[in-house]
Amino acid sequence: MSAPTAPAPADERRAVDAVRALDGPAVLPPARPARATVLFVVLGVLLLVLVVLSAGVGQLDIPPAQVVGSVLHHVGLDVGPAPENVNGDAVLWAIRFPRVTMAVLVGAALATGGALMQGVFGNPLAEPGVIGVSAGAAVAACATIVFGLSTLGPWTTATAAFVGGLVTTLLVYVLARSNGRTEVVTLVLTGIAVNAVCGAAIAFFTFLADQQAREQIVFWQLGSLNGTRWPYVGIVAPFVVVGIAVAVVLAPRLDLLSLGERAARHVGVDVERLRLVAIVAIALLTAAAVAFCGIIAFVGLVVPHLVRMVVGPGHRVLVPASALGGAVLLLAADLAARTAVAYADLPIGMLTALVGGPFFFWLLRRTRRTAGGWA
Amino acid sequence: MTDTSRILALDLYGSTSRIVYDLGLGDRVVGRDVSSAFDGIKDKPLVTQNGHDLNAEAILELAPTVIITDTSLGPWDVVLQMRDAGIPVVVVDSERNLDNVGTLVHEVADALGVPAQGDALAQRTAKEIKTKKAEIAQVVPKDVADRPRIVFLYVRGQAGIYYLFGQGSGADSLIDSIGGVDVATKIGWKGMKPVNDEGLVKAAPDVILMMTDGLESVGGVDGLLEKLPAVAQTPAGKHRRIVDMDDTEILSFGPETANVLDALTRAVYAPGDTK
Numbered sequence: 001m002s003a004p005t006a007p008a009p010a011d012e013r014r015a016v017d018a019v020r021a022l023d024g025p026a027v028l029p030p031a032r033p034a035r036a037t038v039l040f041v042v043l044g045v046l047l048l049v050l051v052v053l054s055a056g057v058g059q060l061d062i063p064p065a066q067v068v069g070s071v072l073h074h075v076g077l078d079v080g081p082a083p084e085n086v087n088g089d090a091v092l093w094a095i096r097f098p099r100v101t102m103a104v105l106v107g108a109a110l111a112t113g114g115a116l117m118q119g120v121f122g123n124p125l126a127e128p129g130v131i132g133v134s135a136g137a138a139v140a141a142c143a144t145i146v147f148g149l150s151t152l153g154p155w156t157t158a159t160a161a162f163v164g165g166l167v168t169t170l171l172v173y174v175l176a177r178s179n180g181r182t183e184v185v186t187l188v189l190t191g192i193a194v195n196a197v198c199g200a201a202i203a204f205f206t207f208l209a210d211q212q213a214r215e216q217i218v219f220w221q222l223g224s225l226n227g228t229r230w231p232y233v234g235i236v237a238p239f240v241v242v243g244i245a246v247a248v249v250l251a252p253r254l255d256l257l258s259l260g261e262r263a264a265r266h267v268g269v270d271v272e273r274l275r276l277v278a279i280v281a282i283a284l285l286t287a288a289a290v291a292f293c294g295i296i297a298f299v300g301l302v303v304p305h306l307v308r309m310v311v312g313p314g315h316r317v318l319v320p321a322s323a324l325g326g327a328v329l330l331l332a333a334d335l336a337a338r339t340a341v342a343y344a345d346l347p348i349g350m351l352t353a354l355v356g357g358p359f360f361f362w363l364l365r366r367t368r369r370t371a372g373g374w375a
Numbered sequence: 376m377t378d379t380s381r382i383l384a385l386d387l388y389g390s391t392s393r394i395v396y397d398l399g400l401g402d403r404v405v406g407r408d409v410s411s412a413f414d415g416i417k418d419k420p421l422v423t424q425n426g427h428d429l430n431a432e433a434i435l436e437l438a439p440t441v442i443i444t445d446t447s448l449g450p451w452d453v454v455l456q457m458r459d460a461g462i463p464v465v466v467v468d469s470e471r472n473l474d475n476v477g478t479l480v481h482e483v484a485d486a487l488g489v490p491a492q493g494d495a496l497a498q499r500t501a502k503e504i505k506t507k508k509a510e511i512a513q514v515v516p517k518d519v520a521d522r523p524r525i526v527f528l529y530v531r532g533q534a535g536i537y538y539l540f541g542q543g544s545g546a547d548s549l550i551d552s553i554g555g556v557d558v559a560t561k562i563g564w565k566g567m568k569p570v571n572d573e574g575l576v577k578a579a580p581d582v583i584l585m586m587t588d589g590l591e592s593v594g595g596v597d598g599l600l601e602k603l604p605a606v607a608q609t610p611a612g613k614h615r616r617i618v619d620m621d622d623t624e625i626l627s628f629g630p631e632t633a634n635v636l637d638a639l640t641r642a643v644y645a646p647g648d649t650k
Binding site for chain 2: 058059060086090094215226227229230343
């Protein structure tokens with residue numbers, strides 16, 4: 001046997017518990033399919049309500065009935081009242097709907113990315129913003145914008161963000177692993193370092209471009225959905241759809257991975273390939289979220305944990321529920337960002353951090369208690 | 376593009392709105408940017424937020440039928456959103472200097488379908504500027520070594536950040552036309568960039584031009600000398616030769632340019648006669 005080690009990490013202990021459980025009468029927790037259904041229904045309804053509400057509220061208020069009417073008219077059905085204000089339709093279709101769609105896509109992408117990350121790293125604190133993946137993607141996106149690169153036309157920024165996010169995720173993955181485990185402290189510290197370096201790089205690029213553009217730095221660091229247009233939505237949508245589809249497909253195998261690496265291998269999961277595919281998916285989702293909206297942190301942390309508190313850790317439910325939950329959360333945050341202060345557009349990352357930061361503290365304390373110290 | 380019943384003229388310097396008013400179409404203007412504050416427009420709704428950022432919803436709320444802007448106000452996405460919404464947007468030149476006033480007037484007048492008035496305004500402005508330049512030439516010292524070294528400083532509040540306006544910012548043209556030595560261009564300063572203390576002391580200006588609100592935000596000349604000790608080290612600071620002018624006028628280079636030149640020249644060469 002090797003030299004005595006620190007207390008066994010959580011996943012190994014879980015594997016031991018699982019094996020012990022199979023010896024005697026089954027002591028697995030009862031399945032809760034009803035809860036999952038209720039959660040999906042509630043989230044779905046909330047999403048629809050928020051979409052209609054968010055599209056109607058703003059400087060130019062449009063009642064919900066007219067919002068729905070406008071959509072129906074555009075689809076071809078002459079049902080419902082059209083917006084009364086002469087520019088109501090323009091506001092809805094040129095400003096609000098692109099923004100609402102982007103919020104839904106980015107929120108879903110961030111939350112799913114967070115759920116995937118927590119599964120792959122086996123760590124409850126993993127999240128694209130905290131670990132620095134968003135920052136890596138943002139540096140690449142910022143570079144293409146500042147240096148005016150457009151080799152792939154309108155897809156350049158998003159693709160560069162994907163490459164940046166991929167490189168950063170792989171870097172963090174390699175640095176944070178030792179003896180087949182990902183250590184909490186190393187992960188968080190790597191995140192701090194990556195965030196610091198990438199933040200400085202973004203500030204430097206922005207300074208190179210236009211020494212007056214301090215607002216650009218704020219945009220990248222805290223994110224904003226202001227100025228979203230349909231072409232941007234068109235680029236982000238395929239990234240997000242593919243990313244979430246991959247995540248849903250990987251979900252059952254992530255459940256097996258949570259038993260521990262050895263246990264998963266014994267059951268037939270190709271762990272390395274699973275991790276790599278998940279990392280690519282995470283990079284795809286993060287790139288979509290960051291390329292046009294800047295770094296919006298903590299959505300990927302808060303949403304999967306809230307979902308777990310309701311329906312437990314099973315990934316088959318967690319991944320789609322996180323996508324829905326993320327969309328709802330970001331839509332609500334964007335509504336607040338647009339309307340909290342008259343005439344101003346608050347950076348949305350500021351709001352998510354105000355909520356996510358304290359949540360992160362609470363999570364930290366809880367992880368510390370249950371994992372028996374800094375594992 | 377045919378309908379010019381509801382006009383929005385937006386730019387960083389306030390020049391386009393001034394031109395629209397001087398073309399006689401002021402009653403059709405429905406809103407303003409933060410750099411336009413002259414009588415007649417200052418009560419109209421503001422469509423910029425956080426300083427100079429365009430607010431898309433505020434613009435749409437005013438239901439304009441034509442928007443005239445240049446590339447100086449952002450975010451550019453908002454301008455594109457206006458086009459998406461079906462409002463014609465005319466983009467004019469964003470350069471501001473003494474030679475450009477005529478071109479700008481013509482561009483705005485053509486966009487609004489009043490080329491004849493545009494010609495008249497451009498000619499009148501050119502003539503005023505020419506006359507004023509001749510007057511100024513009488514006052515300015517013939518020997519270049521005797522001319523005052525002038526810089527344009529942009530100061531805001533207490534963060535200790537101040538910008539020097541150099542080549543291409545409009546300040547260079549302004550300083551040249553009142554007969555000063557444009558120090559910023561001499562040291563190769565392009566555009567509007569933050570300057571550090573040593574750079575300012577090395578530039579050693581005799582006169583500092585500023586915007587009124589900026590000067591107020593640091594607490595007047597006394598406040599300026601206290602908060603920015605680098606200014607106190609310059610000849611301008613030592614002799615307290617700080618000239619300030621209203622933010623919305625000093626760099627606007629619109630039809631009122633001749634008056635701006637007049638006021639500045641008096642302030643620089645004959646300060647006893649001015650406030």
